[in-house]
Amino acid sequence: MAMSQALDTSRAPSRWQDFLQLLKPRVMSLVVFTGLTGLVCAGQPVNPILGAVAILCIAVGAGASGALNMWYDRDIDAKMRRTRGRPVPAGRVQSADALAMGVVLSLFSVMLMGMALNWLAAGLLAFTILFYAVIYTVWLKRWTAQNIVIGGLAGALPPVIGWAAATGSAPLNAWLLCLIIFMWTPPHFWALSLYTSEDYAKAGIPMMPVVAGAASTRRQILIYSLLFVPICIVPAFTSLGGAAYLTVAGIGGLVFLLLAWRLFRSHAGESSDPRNDAGLYDVRAGAKDARNLFAFSILYLTLLFATLLVEHVVGLPALELF
């Protein structure tokens, strides 16, 4: 607490861009994309203005979660190279202002979603914000190595919110999209943490490589990848994805598994590698395979959702395999 007060009194003048940064715009863009995919895949015509309002609510809700996360995590953010430049630890925004912004925007996004669309979507949005800000940020992140596995639910829910906004219901296909993102999260974040684990260790965050070691993390990445790729194929069997989706999911899935296998066989994240003193995001000799899987995981998820989006916008028929 004393540290945060010291930060607050020595701060630079807050610019509006600093408050925008509290909303984590890059995370917000991914959430908007997956939420839009859910809304479009629901297949029910939505007034374009109300559809845009639903996406705005999802974006603002995600941004509010980001602000609440930065408010609570200001102590550990200050210790990590990746996050010490954020507005609160850098002293450009007072922690109380970040909290106020997070609370106000949370209420705004949930209330607007409820009044403009429906209360199921609003309830799911409220749950997502609370899950990320309270369950993940306050509890899981500092307590268990399974933090990003369970916490990944918050990042996986936007397609369900989008679907619920369009139809007022959340059928199995909506939860399938949620499951895809949920199962994608562990290999994605653990691949990243294999070459940023020193930073997490410094802040005392129990990320998997810090707690269980690099070898165990690489093995778990492979196991999750083996579960994740078949799940990505499933939409082709549930009248959600078409031939293009099946092709992208199949070929991309094989590449994903190949990269996960290479990572499993590598020495990525081994602290004994003397070359591991390079910069935070530099490609260290042992971590190239982790970097490759991390980068491809983003591409793969983007392609999966983009293909579904295009198929539904263009009106391509879903496969009827059963």
Place this chain on the structure above:
Amino acid sequence: MSDPSRETEAETKARRGRNIALGLGLALFVILIFVVTIVRLGGNVAQRPF
């Protein structure tokens, strides 16, 4: 000696930027609520009992 209570030029500029952003945000909020109300009411907007 400079007065510590006086704002520096950078602080004034930052405050002005924040005020403009807040003003625009509030204006957008009002417009958004108006548009959503009209869309939700649809054709019923002209069906008021006088």
